Amino acid sequence: xxxxxxxxxxxxxxxxxxxxxxxxxxxxxxxxxxxxxxxxxxxxxxxxxxxxxxxxxxxxxxxxxxxxxxxxxxxxxxxxxxxxxxxxxxxxxxxxxxxxxxxxxxxxxxxxxxxxxxxxxxxxxxxxxxxxxxxxxxxxxxxxxxxxxxxxxxxxxxxxxxxxxxxxxxxxxxxxxxxxxxxxxxxxxxxxxxxxxxxxxxxxxxxxxxxxxxxxxxxxxxxxxxxxxxxxxxxxxxxxxxxxxxxxxxxxxxxxxxxxxxxxxxxxxxxxxxxxxxxxxxxxxxxxxxxxxxxxxxxxxxxxxxxxxxxxxxxxxxxxxxxxxxxxxxxxxxxxxxxxxxxxxxxxxxxxxxxxxxxxxxxxxxxxxxx
Numbered sequence: 001x002x003x004x005x006x007x008x009x010x011x012x013x014x015x016x017x018x019x020x021x022x023x024x025x026x027x028x029x030x031x032x033x034x035x036x037x038x039x040x041x042x043x044x045x046x047x048x049x050x051x052x053x054x055x056x057x058x059x060x061x062x063x064x065x066x067x068x069x070x071x072x073x074x075x076x077x078x079x080x081x082x083x084x085x086x087x088x089x090x091x092x093x094x095x096x097x098x099x100x101x102x103x104x105x106x107x108x109x110x111x112x113x114x115x116x117x118x119x120x121x122x123x124x125x126x127x128x129x130x131x132x133x134x135x136x137x138x139x140x141x142x143x144x145x146x147x148x149x150x151x152x153x154x155x156x157x158x159x160x161x162x163x164x165x166x167x168x169x170x171x172x173x174x175x176x177x178x179x180x181x182x183x184x185x186x187x188x189x190x191x192x193x194x195x196x197x198x199x200x201x202x203x204x205x206x207x208x209x210x211x212x213x214x215x216x217x218x219x220x221x222x223x224x225x226x227x228x229x230x231x232x233x234x235x236x237x238x239x240x241x242x243x244x245x246x247x248x249x250x251x252x253x254x255x256x257x258x259x260x261x262x263x264x265x266x267x268x269x270x271x272x273x274x275x276x277x278x279x280x281x282x283x284x285x286x287x288x289x290x291x292x293x294x295x296x297x298x299x300x301x302x303x304x305x306x307x308x309x310x311x312x313x314x315x316x317x318x319x320x321x322x323x324x325x326x327x328x329x330x331x332x333x334x335x336x337x338x339x340x341x342x343x344x345x346x347x348x349x350x351x352x353x354x355x356x357x358x359x360x361x362x363x364x365x366x367x368x369x370x371x
Contacts, residue, residue: 014209015080018147019077025053025241027057029365043063043066043233044058044064044066044236044239045066045229045237045298046238046240047229048242049075050078052218054067054240055067055218059214065216066219066232068221068222068223070221070272072258072261072263076146076149077150080145083140084210087204090144091196112180115188116165116190117164125148125152125260132145147203148260152260155167156188161198164195164198166189166191167186172253172254173267228294234298235298237304238303242291243275245311250275252267255267281317285326289325289326292330295332301370304367304369305367306366306367308364310340327368333369340364
C-alpha cells in the first residue's frame, strides 16, 4: 500500500493497540515529529522502545527503524507492530495449533490458576503457549502471540467475551493474592470462553488494513551495551521515553504475560540486570548517559534525538536535573524543550502505578542535537 506521509495515522493505528502496555506515549507524538522532519528511508532508533510506538510510527512513514527493550513482554508486542499477515492466517494458525497439539506438558495449579481461567481455557492457552515458545519465527506467529498477550487478562463484559480471564485489570496483570480474595468475595468463577472466537475478533480488528512492509528490527537487549546497535546504518532520528527514575516494576506488573512467553507461573519480584539501576539519581543519570553515548555512535552528525521525560511522586529528585546530568559528555547537547500537554491518566508513565492517581508531574519533550 502507499505510505502515509501525507495522511493522518488515526485510521491506520489499530495494530498499535494490539496489547495494552503501561508506558506508552500516543502514536501522534513520534508520527508528527517524523512526518514533519524526516523522509522515507531515514533510519530511526528507540533504545527504550517499550511496545514499539516509535517503530510503528516510523513504519507508517516508510522509515526503517530499530528498537530495543529489556522487557520480553514489550519486545513481543513491539515485534508484532512490524509484522505482516492477514487476519485469516492468524486464525488458521491458532486453529492448527489447537487441533494438533497434545496435552500440555505443564499446566499451572493453585487457587489463582483455578480462578483466573476456566480449566478448559487454561489448557488451550497452555497448548498455544508451548507451541509458540518452541517456534515463533514467522510474522503470523508473532502476531498471534501478541494478540493472545493482549487478551490474557481484562474486564469480563456482560456480552461477548473479549478476554480469556476472570475479571481482571487490562493493562497490568492481577496480583494473585489480591485477585483470589476479590474473586472469592464476589463469588466470581471463570467462564469458559471460545479461544478461537476471541482471537478471530481481535485479528479482524487489528489487521483490518494493510500496512507498509518496511525494513525494521526489534531486539531484546540492553541499550547500555556499546555494540547493541552495530548491525544498522547510521540513524537520522532517536525518539524515545526512558523509564522514569524509580519506576522498576515492569516485569512484576506484566508477570502473567511474561508467563505466556516462557516465564515462571508466579510473580517474581526482581529487577532485570538489563534494566537501568535505580539505586540513586546520580547512578540512574549515568546509566541513561551510557545509552545516549551509544546513540551518538550510531547516528549521523545531523541527527536529532527527542526524549520524552518526567517523574513519579515517590522520588524526590527533579526529573529534568536527572536528564540534564545524563546528557553531560554524552555526545548530545540540549537545544530546546517543551511541556507535554496534560493527557488522560492511561497515557502517562507517572500515573500508571497508582490506584488513586495524583496530579501527574509535568512531562517534557527534550530536543537534542549531536555535539
